[in-house]
Amino acid sequence: MANSAYKQPLPAPLVPLADGVAIPQLGYGLYKVEEAEELVGHALRAGYRHLDGAALYGNEAGVGRAIGAAIADESEHSPAREDLFVTSKVWNSEQGYESTLRAFERTRADLGLEYLDLYLIHWPCPERGLFVETYRALERLLQDGLVRAIGVSNFQPDHLRTLLDHADVLPAVNQVELHPWLQQRxxxxxxxxxxxxTEAWSPLARGRLLDDPELARLAADHGVSVAQLVLRWHLQEGTIIFPKASTPERMAENADVFGLELDDGALEAIRGLDRGFRSGSHPDQVN
Incomplete structure (x- = not known):
C-alpha cells in the first residue's frame, strides 16, 4: 500500500457508555463501503479507531481482514485489539432470540474477532413484534462476554418505552439519522x-446539505469545508458520529475537526436549520 505508516490515534473524545465502556466520538462508517479491506486499512493508518458496521453492509469479511492486518502489524502506533471499537448490527430478517444469536456468530466469524464492542438491533421493525426478544439475545451476548455493550438503532420514543418495559439492561446507544436538517430534539x-x-448515521444527510447556503456561509466564515463545519457541530452537540469516506483524502478532511471551535452564534444558526428532512426511511415504515 502507498502509505503503510500508522498515525497516532485521532484525538476524538471518549464518550462513556455503560460499565466502564467508552466509545470514540468520531469514527469511520462502513455503509456502502465496497473496497472495505483497503479503505478500513487506510482509516486505521489515519488514526481512526472506531468502526461502525453491520451485517447488512455485506463487507464484514473485508473489514475483518483489515483489522487483522492492523493488529498483526505491531509497528509504531498500529492498534492492538483493545484500542479498537467495533460495532455491528443484527439485520431485520434475523430478528428473534435464536436467529439473533446465530447472526451474531456469523458476524463474529466474518470479522475474525473474539468479541465485539457494541452490537445493535438495526431497526425496530414494529410490525414484526420481535425486537424485545431480539434484545434479550443481545443481553445474553453481553452476559456471556461476547460484546462489551449493547444498544439499538432507529428506535423512536415509543419503541424505547416498549423495550424498557421488558429489558434488564439499558441500551447504551440509539443510532438514528441525525443532521442539521433532522435534529431529533x-x-x-x-x-x-x-x-x-446518541449516535448519528447520515451526519451529512448523505451529502445533501453540503450545498446548503447558510452552512456554506458559516463554513467560509470559519475557513473550513461544509462537511467539517457540520461534523464539528455534531461533536459540540455531544453526538457520536462516523462519517463514511471513499478516499484517504476525505478521511483526513473528516478527521481534521479537532482544532475548530464553533461559537454560540454558529451553533444557534445551525440549530435553526431543522426542517424534519429524512435522507433515509422513517423507522415506522421499515419491516
Whole structure:
C-alpha cells in the first residue's frame, strides 16, 4: 500500500457508555463501503479507531481482514485489539432470540474477532413484534462476554418505552439519522433523560446539505469545508458520529475537526436549520 505508516490515534473524545465502556466520538462508517479491506486499512493508518458496521453492509469479511492486518502489524502506533471499537448490527430478517444469536456468530466469524464492542438491533421493525426478544439475545451476548455493550438503532420514543418495559439492561446507544436538517430534539431529550448516548448515521444527510447556503456561509466564515463545519457541530452537540469516506483524502478532511471551535452564534444558526428532512426511511415504515 502507498502509505503503510500508522498515525497516532485521532484525538476524538471518549464518550462513556455503560460499565466502564467508552466509545470514540468520531469514527469511520462502513455503509456502502465496497473496497472495505483497503479503505478500513487506510482509516486505521489515519488514526481512526472506531468502526461502525453491520451485517447488512455485506463487507464484514473485508473489514475483518483489515483489522487483522492492523493488529498483526505491531509497528509504531498500529492498534492492538483493545484500542479498537467495533460495532455491528443484527439485520431485520434475523430478528428473534435464536436467529439473533446465530447472526451474531456469523458476524463474529466474518470479522475474525473474539468479541465485539457494541452490537445493535438495526431497526425496530414494529410490525414484526420481535425486537424485545431480539434484545434479550443481545443481553445474553453481553452476559456471556461476547460484546462489551449493547444498544439499538432507529428506535423512536415509543419503541424505547416498549423495550424498557421488558429489558434488564439499558441500551447504551440509539443510532438514528441525525443532521442539521433532522435534529431529533424530542428523541435526544428522551435519550438524555434515560442515559442513552446518541449516535448519528447520515451526519451529512448523505451529502445533501453540503450545498446548503447558510452552512456554506458559516463554513467560509470559519475557513473550513461544509462537511467539517457540520461534523464539528455534531461533536459540540455531544453526538457520536462516523462519517463514511471513499478516499484517504476525505478521511483526513473528516478527521481534521479537532482544532475548530464553533461559537454560540454558529451553533444557534445551525440549530435553526431543522426542517424534519429524512435522507433515509422513517423507522415506522421499515419491516
Amino acid at each position: 424530542e428523541l435526544r431529550a428522551v435519550h438524555e433523560e434515560l442515559g442513552i448516548a
